[in-house]
Amino acid sequence: MKEELSYGSVKISKEVIAVIAGIAAQEVEGVARVGESLSSFIKFVSGIPIGRGLKVELLDKDVFIRIPIYVKQNVFFPDIARDIQNHVKEVVESMTGLNVREVNVIIKGVILGKKGEEDKVK
Numbered sequence: 619m620k621e622e623l624s625y626g627s628v629k630i631s632k633e634v635i636a637v638i639a640g641i642a643a644q645e646v647e648g649v650a651r652v653g654e655s656l657s658s659f660i661k662f663v664s665g666i667p668i669g670r671g672l673k674v675e676l677l678d679k680d681v682f683i684r685i686p687i688y689v690k691q692n693v694f695f696p697d698i699a700r701d702i703q704n705h706v707k708e709v710v711e712s713m714t715g716l717n718v719r720e721v722n723v724i725i726k727g728v729i730l731g732k733k734g735e736e737d738k739v740k
Contacts, residue, residue, distance in 0.1 A: 685702065
């Protein structure tokens with residue numbers, strides 16, 4: 619995304635939008651991890667792992683986001699997906715000024731166990 623301003627231009631890369639979306643998704647109660655697979659974590663932002671697999675498409679000022687996640691046990695999938703969609707949309711729009719058209723949530727698995735034992739995937 620590039621916007622011309624009176625003193626120059628502002629460019630927001632897809633990668634930055636993906637990081638913002640990943641952090642926002644991680645903030646939702648019931649999300650265990652964000653990313654394609656458990657071994658794919660490449661970045662830590664403020665202690666929050668942001669995994670590969672977040673996809674961002676830009677069409678002018680419209681944004682389409684795909685977020686793969688792992689959820690904690692005993693969460694209701696429709697509720698957590700809706701919460702992620704709402705929170706990611708709100709955060710990305712408030713930080714970038716872009717219009718989030720879609721947030722597609724892909725539930726990749728369920729993390730079983732207590733903290734520290736979250737390596738068990740079902």
